[in-house]
Amino acid sequence: MDDVRFRPCGDRAITVEFENEISIAVNKKVRALQCALETEEIPGVIETVPTYRSLLIQYKPAVIRYAPLVEKVKEKLSDLSALTLPPAMITEIPVCYEGEYAQDLDEIASIEKKSRDEIIRIHSGSDYFVYMLGFAPGHPYTARFENPFSFKRRKSPRERIPGGSIVVQLQLSDIIPFDQPCGWNIIGTTPVLACDFRKKNPFCLHSGEWIRHIPITAAEFRSIRGKVEAGNYTFTRREYKG
Amino acid sequence: MSMIIESGGILTTVQDGGRYGSQQYGVYPSGPMDDRSFRMANILAGNDADEACLEITISGPVIRFTENAVIAVTGGNFTPELNRNPLGMYRAVAVKDGDTVSFGYAKTGCRCYLAVAGGMNIPDLMGSKSTLIKYGVGGYKGRKLASGDEIPLNGTPDAVSDLTARVLPAEQIPSEVRTVRVILGPQEEDFTEAGIRTFLYSEYTVNPVSDRMGYRMDGPRIEQKTDGNIISDGIVMGAVQVPTDGKPIIMMADHQTVGGYTKIASVISVDLPVVGQMKPGDRARFVAVGIEEAQDLYAAYLNELESFKVKMNTPVSYRAPRYFTICVNNRQFSVKVEEAE
Numbered sequence: 001m002d003d004v005r006f007r008p009c010g011d012r013a014i015t016v017e018f019e020n021e022i023s024i025a026v027n028k029k030v031r032a033l034q035c036a037l038e039t040e041e042i043p044g045v046i047e048t049v050p051t052y053r054s055l056l057i058q059y060k061p062a063v064i065r066y067a068p069l070v071e072k073v074k075e076k077l078s079d080l081s082a083l084t085l086p087p088a089m090i091t092e093i094p095v096c097y098e099g100e101y102a103q104d105l106d107e108i109a110s111i112e113k114k115s116r117d118e119i120i121r122i123h124s125g126s127d128y129f130v131y132m133l134g135f136a137p138g139h140p141y142t143a144r145f146e147n148p149f150s151f152k153r154r155k156s157p158r159e160r161i162p163g164g165s166i167v168v169q170l171q172l173s174d175i176i177p178f179d180q181p182c183g184w185n186i187i188g189t190t191p192v193l194a195c196d197f198r199k200k201n202p203f204c205l206h207s208g209e210w211i212r213h214i215p216i217t218a219a220e221f222r223s224i225r226g227k228v229e230a231g232n233y234t235f236t237r238r239e240y241k242g
Numbered sequence: 243m244s245m246i247i248e249s250g251g252i253l254t255t256v257q258d259g260g261r262y263g264s265q266q267y268g269v270y271p272s273g274p275m276d277d278r279s280f281r282m283a284n285i286l287a288g289n290d291a292d293e294a295c296l297e298i299t300i301s302g303p304v305i306r307f308t309e310n311a312v313i314a315v316t317g318g319n320f321t322p323e324l325n326r327n328p329l330g331m332y333r334a335v336a337v338k339d340g341d342t343v344s345f346g347y348a349k350t351g352c353r354c355y356l357a358v359a360g361g362m363n364i365p366d367l368m369g370s371k372s373t374l375i376k377y378g379v380g381g382y383k384g385r386k387l388a389s390g391d392e393i394p395l396n397g398t399p400d401a402v403s404d405l406t407a408r409v410l411p412a413e414q415i416p417s418e419v420r421t422v423r424v425i426l427g428p429q430e431e432d433f434t435e436a437g438i439r440t441f442l443y444s445e446y447t448v449n450p451v452s453d454r455m456g457y458r459m460d461g462p463r464i465e466q467k468t469d470g471n472i473i474s475d476g477i478v479m480g481a482v483q484v485p486t487d488g489k490p491i492i493m494m495a496d497h498q499t500v501g502g503y504t505k506i507a508s509v510i511s512v513d514l515p516v517v518g519q520m521k522p523g524d525r526a527r528f529v530a531v532g533i534e535e536a537q538d539l540y541a542a543y544l545n546e547l548e549s550f551k552v553k554m555n556t557p558v559s560y561r562a563p564r565y566f567t568i569c570v571n572n573r574q575f576s577v578k579v580e581e582a583e
Contacts, residue, residue, distance in 0.1 A: 007428035010508030011536035013478045015428050022473055034266075049265045049476040051500050056476025058265075061537040062544055134474065137268045137377060141474070177375060184442030193269075197367065197379045203267045 004077060006070045013058045014066065016073060022143070026053045027131050031208040032083050036076045038085075042069065050207040051132045052141070070183050090210040090240040093175065093190050096221040101189040104154075108168070110187055111151050122139075122148045122214045123187055127240075128173050132207045138177045138195025140205050147171045157183030164189045166213065173213070175181060188213070191225035198231060210240045245307050245358070249304035256362065256381035256393075257495075258290025261370035264446035265499045267297040271479070272372035275454060275495050275518030277352055277511075278543070280489060281412055283357035285551045286314035286334045288402040294364070294371035296356040296387070299355070300521070303347020303387060305356075307337050311395060312402045313361035318351020318415060318519055328574040330567035331369040334359070346434035351415040351519035360398035375454070375498065382394060406564040408554055417467045419445060420516050420526045424482065424507035426535055429472060433484075437465035441482075441506055442528055446490065450522040456483075461528070463488030466504060474502040480509035482518070482528075490518055510536040512543045 005017040013217060018029045030050045037057070044063030049056040053082050053187050056063055059069055097120045128142040135141075147170045160182060161167075167184035174240040176182060177194040205211065227233040227238070243289065247254075260273030263315055265351070274280035274297055294301075315322050315331045318437040322329040324343050329335060331354075337343065364382055373381025380542045382393060401477075414541070426438070433441075446461035469487040481493045483503040492509060493501075494517065509517055510531060522527065563580040 008508075008533050009428050009476070009505070010480050011477050011533055011540055013476075013508075015475055017428075017475075020473065026257050033271055047263050047265055051475045052475075054475040056265075056478070057261075058478065061294055061540055065537055066533045069529045131268065132474075132500065133268045134255050134266060135498060137264075137374075169557055195377075199375070202368070203264075207266065 002007065006073070008066060011061060011066075013056055014069065014073075016055045016057065016077075018053045020053060022052045022131070024129055027129075029080065029210065030055045032075070032080050032085055034162070034207075035074060035085055036080065036083055038096060041077075042072045042076075044069070049132075050136075051134070068087070070212070085208070088209055088240040089206075089237050090212055091204060092168075092214050092236040093133050093211050094216045094220070094224055095124065095188040095190050095213045096216050096218055097188040098218050100217065101221065102187060104185040105187055108149065108187060109153070112149060119187070120215055121175065123168065124215050127210045127212050130205050130207060130209045130211060133198065133203070136180065136195070137197075138175075138193075138203045139195065139207070140175055140211070141171050142211060143171045144173075151185065153183040154185060157181050161186060162189070162191075164191065166190055189221070191216075191221045192228055192233060196228075196231075205234050243397055244337045244395055245362075245393045246306045246308060247393070248306055248342070249388060249389050250387040250389045250391070251298055252300040252301045253318070254303045254387040254532045255297050255373040255375060257297045257373060259296035260495075261368055261372050261374070261380070263396045264368055268499050269368070269374070269500050269544050270455075270497055270499055271495070272370070272374055272381065273495050274355065276317055276351075276355070276515040277415065278520070279519075280355045281547055282332070282550070283316040283355040283415075285317070285547070286410060287312055287357040287359040288334070288398075288408075288554065289357055289359060289361055291359065291547060291551065293361045295358075297444040298345055298354045298356060299348075301353060302344060304344040306342045307339060309395065309397055311337050311397065312405065312409070313337055313343065313436045314357045315354055316357075316410075316413070317354035318348045320345040320348055320354050320356070322346075327569055328567070329557060330551075330576070332403045332410045332412045333565065333567070334402060334407055344582040348521065350417065352521040353518060358395055359402045360396035362393040363396050363431075365464075368568070380580070389401070395451070401503050402423055404557075405525055406566060407562055409565040410550065415519050417485055418525075420520065421523065421529055422516055423510045423531045423536070424530050425510060425536055426507045426530050427473075429504040430506065432467050432470075432472070433506055434465045434467055438506070440464050441490065442530055445525050447521050448522050448524045448526075456493055456494055456497060457492040457520065459490045459492065461489070463492060464506065465516065468504070470504050471502055472504055474500045477501045477505070480511070481516050482507045482509070486507050494518065511535070512536075512539045522560040527574060
């Protein structure tokens with residue numbers, strides 16, 4: 001495989017870098033390598049972190065050193081095209097775009113010179129691809145193909161926005177898992193938790209999956225929130241078919 | 243059957259070896275800032291090397307025991323006391339029901355570790371007892387310790403025998419400029435030659451806005467070819483990020499799992515404890531080494547820990563030297579007693 005670079009990150013990790021771009025095609029290679037390492041483990045590899053165009057591999061030098069590890073990873077890469085990725089999943093993320101739940105929706109509509117309804121249709125009308133999780137536990141970096149919105153960040157970030165906020169810019173849409181500062185526009189709020197530490201598996205999303213935002217009313221928001229808080233909410237997930 | 247926290251200190255948290263396996267979900271591993279002192283404390287107390295300990299920062303707690311226990315304190319010198327008498331560091335010490343252990347300010351280093359034989363009886367989160375302090379989960383109620391907290395102990399003091407042989411010569415924490423060895427990269431190519439020279443030949447000072455997440459270093463700006471932004475990739479403990487302003491940030495135990503700034507280098511594993519013991523105002527110089535050398539050093543470190551553990555767990559011949567701390571006129575002396583030939 002050309003265009004793959006191996007870079008040491010200190011003495012206990014390496015980064016495997018694919019092409020320098022954010023695209024689903026490149027991210028699929030990252031995901032394929034991660035799957036190959038999960039399917040047939042290289043002894044000494046502790047865990048991997050997929051990002052847009054790189055896979056971070058953390059390992060124990062006592063078991064395998066840098067040079068032999070790179071060789072083993074190269075072997076995996078030569079087999080990658082033969083690897084079938086498990087089917088991607090798509091998860092429905094309910095989003096309330098009403099009133100106080102959609103703090104910046106009017107501003108977004110004004111910038112785009114469209115109606116509130118049109119903005120909602122644009123955001124909820126397309127699947128978003130989950131490139132990776134990071135920044136906070138369960139926080140997905142997601143994007144769609146085209147730029148539905150023209151704006152980037154707000155002039156100044158807010159010191160604190162609530163967990164559950166759905167924030168957007170350009171072709172990106174993020175679920176903010178916990179209260180935190182944020183400089184993006186808030187288009188809606190979801191009653192579900194991107195990270196629920198009470199659960200055995202706290203996370204609802206994984207790198208390489210898809211999400212679809214489903215508009216809900218304020219009443220539905222409260223009802224789902226109740227289920228989430230009681231630990232009774234189940235995500236709607238299915239195989240993604242293009 | 244517990245430790246009662248009478249006062250919490252500035253930042254005292256429960257940390258074990260770290261929470262691995264979920265970095266791909268954005269969960270940073272936490273764990274100790276000074277891995278070496280942390281592991282030594284556990285080995286001295288007869289625990290698994292990665293058992294949960296208290297990590298004590300800058301100014302320490304006052305702790306009262308409600309049962310007999312065996313403890314060990316390592317790391318920076320906080321002039322710890324046992325019932326108002328100096329408490330020996332780098333050794334296993336027996337404490338009794340009702341005893342109080344207290345810590346002052348860090349005279350040397352920045353952090354010290356308190357291990358208790360048998361460990362603490364607190365629940366795991368995703369397989370680890372480390373505190374995920376930013377998200378309020380893990381460890382003891384997801385936060386730093388506070389007055390009134392009560393930490394249940396598993397309590398196996400009788401399992402630890404021969405306390406007078408459970409000693410390690412105290413590690414000296416340097417007070418002058420630290421040498422911190424690094425491996426260049428992964429974004430070495432994004433820096434100019436001048437930038438790399440600046441990084442490797444200048445002295446950097448720890449800025450007060452430094453914490454478990456990262457150490458901001460003050461010093462000459464590091465020149466890079468671009469504005470310092472990259473497509474976000476993974477971050478490890480020890481990674482040195484250089485944002486647009488050219489000032490390096492050493493990512494530490496509570497690092498974000500992914501980041502979008504260029505990384506000029508990564509601190510080698512055996513020098514992470516050196517960084518973990520630096521306080522605001524402390525100075526460092528970075529030295530580049532090869533990965534082979536770094537991994538040799540790491541292998542030697544693991545061997546050292548393993549040998550020490552074997553030595554501690556081997557029944558001691560009655561002829562072996564014993565170490566005692568004696569207190570004369572309020573001054574502490576380390577005494578080694580050997581059987582005469």
